[in-house]
Structure formats: C-alpha cells, structure tokens
Amino acid sequence: MGQKELKVAFLLALRSLQRGSRSSTLLTILIIGMCFTNMIFLPSMFSGIGQSITQQLIDYEVSNVLVSPKSGEQYITDLDATLDLINGMPGVQRASPQYSKGATFKYRQRLLGVSVRAISPMDEKEVSPVYTKMVAGSYLGEGDTGEIIIGKPIAGDASVRQEDEFQPSLGGVRVGDSVTVEFGNGYTKDYRVKGIYLTGWSPVDNAAFVTRTDMELVEGTTLDKANYITVRAKPGYSEQFIKNELLAYGVGVNGNVQTMTDLLSKSVGKVLQSFAIINAVSLVVSVIITTVVLFIVITIKTLNSRKQIGVLKAIGVDKEVIMHNYGFQVIILGILGIILGIIITLALAAYMSVHPIVTPEWSAYLYLTPMDLVINSVILFCAAAVAGYVPAYQVSREEIQNAMRA
Amino acid sequence: MIEITDLRKIYRMGNVEVRALDGVTLTIEKGEFLGIMGPSGSGKSTLLHMLGLLDLPTSGRIVIDDMDISRFTDYEKTMFRLYKLGYVFQDYALVPDLTVMENVSLPAMLRKDRTEEQTKKDSFSILQKIGLCDRRDHLPRELSGGQQQRVSLARAMVNKPDILFADEPCANLDTENSRVVLELFKEINESMHQTIVMVSHEDWHKEYFHRIVRMRDGRIVSDGINDAPKTTA
Numbered sequence: 313m314g315q316k317e318l319k320v321a322f323l324l325a326l327r328s329l330q331r332g333s334r335s336s337t338l339l340t341i342l343i344i345g346m347c348f349t350n351m352i353f354l355p356s357m358f359s360g361i362g363q364s365i366t367q368q369l370i371d372y373e374v375s376n377v378l379v380s381p382k383s384g385e386q387y388i389t390d391l392d393a394t395l396d397l398i399n400g401m402p403g404v405q406r407a408s409p410q411y412s413k414g415a416t417f418k419y420r421q422r423l424l425g426v427s428v429r430a431i432s433p434m435d436e437k438e439v440s441p442v443y444t445k446m447v448a449g450s451y452l453g454e455g456d457t458g459e460i461i462i463g464k465p466i467a468g469d470a471s472v473r474q475e476d477e478f479q480p481s482l483g484g485v486r487v488g489d490s491v492t493v494e495f496g497n498g499y500t501k502d503y504r505v506k507g508i509y510l511t512g513w514s515p516v517d518n519a520a521f522v523t524r525t526d527m528e529l530v531e532g533t534t535l536d537k538a539n540y541i542t543v544r545a546k547p548g549y550s551e552q553f554i555k556n557e558l559l560a561y562g563v564g565v566n567g568n569v570q571t572m573t574d575l576l577s578k579s580v581g582k583v584l585q586s587f588a589i590i591n592a593v594s595l596v597v598s599v600i601i602t603t604v605v606l607f608i609v610i611t612i613k614t615l616n617s618r619k620q621i622g623v624l625k626a627i628g629v630d631k632e633v634i635m636h637n638y639g640f641q642v643i644i645l646g647i648l649g650i651i652l653g654i655i656i657t658l659a660l661a662a663y664m665s666v667h668p669i670v671t672p673e674w675s676a677y678l679y680l681t682p683m684d685l686v687i688n689s690v691i692l693f694c695a696a697a698v699a700g701y702v703p704a705y706q707v708s709r710e711e712i713q714n715a716m717r718a
Numbered sequence: 719m720i721e722i723t724d725l726r727k728i729y730r731m732g733n734v735e736v737r738a739l740d741g742v743t744l745t746i747e748k749g750e751f752l753g754i755m756g757p758s759g760s761g762k763s764t765l766l767h768m769l770g771l772l773d774l775p776t777s778g779r780i781v782i783d784d785m786d787i788s789r790f791t792d793y794e795k796t797m798f799r800l801y802k803l804g805y806v807f808q809d810y811a812l813v814p815d816l817t818v819m820e821n822v823s824l825p826a827m828l829r830k831d832r833t834e835e836q837t838k839k840d841s842f843s844i845l846q847k848i849g850l851c852d853r854r855d856h857l858p859r860e861l862s863g864g865q866q867q868r869v870s871l872a873r874a875m876v877n878k879p880d881i882l883f884a885d886e887p888c889a890n891l892d893t894e895n896s897r898v899v900l901e902l903f904k905e906i907n908e909s910m911h912q913t914i915v916m917v918s919h920e921d922w923h924k925e926y927f928h929r930i931v932r933m934r935d936g937r938i939v940s941d942g943i944n945d946a947p948k949t950t951a
C-alpha cells in the first residue's frame with residue numbers, strides 16, 4: 313500500500329461519510345459515544361465510591377496505620393509510652409488514642425444509647441478532620457471537662473416529630489444545651505454541648521466526643537489505655553514504611569499493627585471485588601455492542617455498494633484501497649464516537665463533582681484518571697477497527713463480476 | 719493489438735450449460751474503433767468482460783500487446799486495468815459520493831507516474847473536452863444521464879488508456895445525447911488513436927464504427943470493415 317492508495321482510500325471514506333446518510337453517521341457516532349460512556353461510567357463511579365469510602369475510613373476510622381490490642385485483649389495498655397514511641401518516629405504525623413465507652417443520653421423526655429469516644433483534641437485534630445466538620449458551636453479544647461460534642465443525627469431536629477424521625481435522636485439539641493449522660497459504669501453527669509458536627513460518615517456521626525481528661529473523671533482513674541491508636545503518616549511516607557517501623561520498634565509487642573490497605577483488603581476488598589465483576593461486565597457489553605453496531609453499519613454499507621465496489625475494481629482500483637476505504641470510515645466513526653464519549657463522560661464527571669450522589673456511607677463522584685480514558689479509548693477503538701475491517705476485507709475480495717451484478 | 723484465440727465461456731447452472739462465448743477468434747488492431755453488435759444474449763458483454771479482465775474465460779487465449787493476460791496475478795490485472803484500459807459502463811457507474819472532478823481524477827490519483835499537479839491538469843482538460851468543466855463540483859445525481867455518461871467517459875479517458883471498452887454506453891440515452899457521446903468517442907479515437915471496442919445494438923451506431931463484428935449465440939457471424947464511417951462533420 314503506497315501513499316497514493318491510502319490517500320484515495322481516505323478520500324473515498326471521507327466523502328462517503330460526508331455525503332452519505334447524515335443521520336446514520338450521526339447515530340453511529342452517538343452509539344459509540346454512549347458505549348464509551350457506559351463502559352467508563354460504572355467503573356469510574358465504583359472507583360469514586362471506593363475512593364470515597366477509603367478516604368472516609370482514613371479520615372474517621374483507621375487513619376493510615378491502626379494499632380489495635382493484641383488478640384484476646386480489650387485494650388492497649390502502657391499507652392503513654394507507646395504513644396511517645398510512635399510519635400517519635402520519622403514519618404509519623406501524629407498518633408491519636410481512641411477510647412470509647414457506652415452511655416445513655418438523656419435530653420428532655422428523650423433517651424438515646426450513644427458510644428462516647430474519648431480523645432486528646434490536639435492529637436485528634438492532626439489525625440482526623442472532624443474538627444473541620446462542625447455545623448454548630450466549636451470543637452473540643454485540650455483539657456475540656458463537662459463539655460461534649462455530638463453528631464448531628466444524635467442532636468436531631470426540633471422541627472421533626474419523633475414518630476417521623478429517620479433514626480432516633482435527642483430531638484433537637486442545640487449548642488449550649490445540657491445533656492445528661494449515664495455511662496455504662498453507672499457514672500452520671502451533665503454535659504454542656506459545645507459543638508455539633510456532621511461528617512457524612514455515620515459511625516462517627518452517631519457518636520459523641522469528650523476529652524480524655526474528662527474520661528479520666530468518668531473512670532475515676534488515670535487513663536493509660538486505649539481501644540486502639542490511629543496513626544497518621546506524614547505526606548510522602550508510605551503506610552507500609554510506618555508499619556514496618558512500628559514493628560521494628562516493638563509496638564507489635566503491645567498491639568496489632570495494620571495498614572489501611574491491610575484493613576481495606578479484608579473488608580472493602582470484598583466489595584471492590586464485586587465492583588470489579590460489574591465493571592468487567594459493563595466493559596464487555598459495551599465492547600460487544602460497539603462491535604456489533606459497527607459490523608452491521610459497515611456490512612450494510614458494503615452490501616449497498618457492492619456494485620460500486622465492482623465498478624471501482626473494474627476501473628483499476630486495488631482491493632486494498634477498497635478495504636481501507638471502509639476501514640477508514642470505521643476509524644473515523646470510532647474516533648468521533650470516542651471523542652463524543654469522552655465529552656459526555658467529562659461532562660458527567662463535572663456534574664457529579666458538583667452534585668455527588670450522597671448516602672450515609674459514601675458519596676459517589678466519578679473517579680477518572682487520564683489513563684482510564686486512554687485505555688477505554690484504545691479498547692473501543694480496537695473493537696471498532698476489527699468490526700469494520702472484517703466486512704471490509706470480505707467485500708474487497710469479491711469477484712468483480714459478482715459484485716457488479718449486484 | 720488484441721489477439722483473441724478460440725475464446726470460450728461456459729456458464730453451468732445445474733444441468734444447463736450456457737455457452738456465452740463459443741469459440742471466438744478475433745484480432746483487434748491498434749487505433750481501431752470496433753463495434754460489436756448482435757442480438758440480446760449473443761455474448762457481447764461477456765466478450766467485453768473477458769477483454770477488460772473483469773472475468774475469466776473457460777478456455778482460449780487473450781493476448782494484449784504481446785502479453786498473455788491469463789498469466790496475470792490479481793494485482794497485475796488491477797494494474798493493467800489502471801494503466802492500460804478504460805471502461806465505460808451502460809449505467810455510467812459513477813461514485814455517487816464523489817464530485818464530477820473527484821470521479822474523473824480517481825484513476826489518475828492512483829497512478830504512480832502522475833504528480834498531483836498533473837492529475838489536476840489532466841482531469842481539467844478532459845472535463846473541458848467533454849464540456850462539463852463548469853459542473854466539476856457537482857455530484858453525479860445532479861447531472862442528466864447524458865452528462866453522467868460523458869463524465870464516465872472522462873473517467874475512463876483521464877489516464878489516456880491504450881484501449882477503451884464501452885458496453886452499450888448509449889443504452890440509457892436518447893438519440894440526441896447518444897450522438898453527443900458517440901461523437902466524443904469518435905473524436906477521442908481520431909485525435910488520440912485509442913483503440914475503442916464498443917458494444918451496441920442500435921443499428922444506427924454503426925455509422926461511427928470502422929469495423930463491425932456481429933455475434934450470435936456466442937459466435938462471430940460476420941466481421942467487416944465499414945466502408946463509409948461517418949467523418950467528422
């Protein structure tokens with residue numbers, strides 16, 4: 313195939329698309345565009361959901377590395393020494409101990425079971441962004457006693473009647489109100505609500521926070537233990553690096569050390585696996601639809617122009633030129649369809665970044681990398697090329713006589 | 719020169735055998751304007767297809783300019799058609815999505831020995847010759863039948879082929895348009911010394927032919943020089 317042949321093939325292809333049926337050309341491009349969108353939409357939404365769950369887990373549950381009690385034990389003991397050790401290591405932003413205790417909240421006529429988490433506000437602020445999620449009042453200060461911050465779902469809304477509530481609440485607590493808290497050990501005390509927050513991560517939103525100083529009053533003793541310790545890595549340090557470091561310095565003696573990824577592969581990993589299956593199905597379906605549609609479009613085109621193909625061959629046009637004519641048509645349709653698909657996808661991504669689908673556990677936006685766009689484009693393009701070249705090859709080999717008689 | 723020796727084409731359909739060509743021997747000289755005439759079904763088109771390398775004979779030999787075309791590969795045949803032959807079809811057979819200019823230049827664009835400049839020039843001058851220069855950007859469907867057939871002739875002529883085949887080029891045209899087209903053939907034959915082989919079954923066309931071969935049932939029944947071909951008016 314020389315340059316002249318390719319040029320003629322391209323001219324024939326271009327003219328056929330320009331001057332042939334406009335509507336069938338546009339519809340074909342639209343279908344390819346939609347297939348591309350379909351192919352990339354679900355996977356990138358799932359990956360967006362995955363990202364959002366992962367981020368929330370990091371922010372509100374386990375941070376980058378989680379130190380939990382040795383199996384069989386309820387607490388990490390010798391806490392102060394352990395914290396000093398962890399905080400002294402390179403790559404560690406901050407370690408924050410978590411200690412929680414069940415309690416019953418009383419406000420006016422309402423009763424509600426809530427898990428109260430004790431934190432050191434200074435440490436916790438470096439590990440978790442709850443302090444940025446205050447909807448009323450302010451975050452806990454270091455050493456606060458008699459003050460509590462609660463999630464919005466617990467505070468509730470005074471304008472909603474109890475029987476209409478989505479989940480039980482205290483029915484409209486406001487900042488400055490006093491809430492009576494009876495802890496599991498029988499200790500009862502009135503707290504002033506210092507702030508109300510809403511993170512969107514329901515386990516945190518359905519909890520309340522007090523300072524560790526306050527919890528020591530509740531326990532009646534110094535609190536040298538924690539349910540677990542969340543460790544935030546400094547930017548640029550890998551979770552694995554910190555985990556190895558912690559283990560090397562003997563934190564493993566006192567507790568279990570797991571990275572976020574370790575934990576993820578145990579829980580969310582299962583979910584992500586089923587996402588992967590759905591993604592594969594949506595990819596295969598899109599590829600098949602695109603292939604079939606283009607195959608049909610090109611087959612119809614070639615069948616409709618069999619006589620013309622015979623004539624072209626009769627006047628000395630090589631069969632390769634004829635094959636590439638249809639091949640180029642598919643390539644042009646494929647490229648335009650993919651461009652349309654990319655535009656639709658980016659528009660959807662832009663829309664969803666402004667209006668994400670928000671649920672209590674996750675918010676879905678489209679997580680798209682340029683690589684996703686490239687890979688999907690290449691896959692669809694190859695499918696298109698195959699779908700077009702098969703009928704093009706077949707028709708270009710036909711005997712002139714048979715073709716011309718058509 | 720075209721030398722045809724004992725050419726046969728047999729179509730078999732089940733038990734029925736159609737001898738479309740039943741032993742045709744014929745020599746066509748360079749520069750001849752040959753008319754092939756005869757009743758419908760006598761094998762005129764079949765003969766032309768064999769000569770134009772569009773179909774294979776069952777047996778017999780065709781030698782064009784000392785080349786036995788039965789030995790050609792598929793690609794060589796294509797190149798032979800591109801470089802040596804021109805073909806005009808009864809139903810014009812223009813590419814509907816290409817303009818007049820694009821249709822005419824198409825065969826020239828594929829020639830390795832033609833620059834883009836030359837292709838343009840050649841296409842332009844042939845369009846001038848057929849008088850359709852002002853219609854060069856029109857699509858075939860915007861032209862009359864006679865005009866389309868002239869474009870088809872221009873496409874066949876743009877590479878200045880040695881031999882021009884035409885299978886009933888006037889069958890779809892009225893007398894007036896037929897004359898215009900036939901005059902063009904005659905002019906081309908006279909000015910460029912192209913060999914022209916034309917199939918026709920209109921008796922009055924014979925005034926244009928130098929030599930007339932009559933066929934019936936796949937055989938040549940008469941072959942004679944036309945004593946009084948029409949001269950340029």
Ligand SMILES: Nc1ncnc2c1ncn2[C@@H]1O[C@H](COP(=O)(O)OP(=O)(O)OP(=O)(O)O)[C@@H](O)[C@H]1O
Pocket residue numbers: 729730731736737738756757758759760761762763764765919
């Ligand atoms: N592909 C084919 N299969 C079977 N028979 C064929 C085929 N092509 C031509 N024939 C037969 O061969 C014979 C000669 O056909 P051909 O087309 O050469 O006739 P023709 O002289 O051109 O007739 P017309 O003037 O009608 O065009 C006819 O009997 C025709 O039916």
Ligand SMILES: [Mg+2]
Pocket residue numbers: 762763764885
């Ligand atoms: Mg015929």
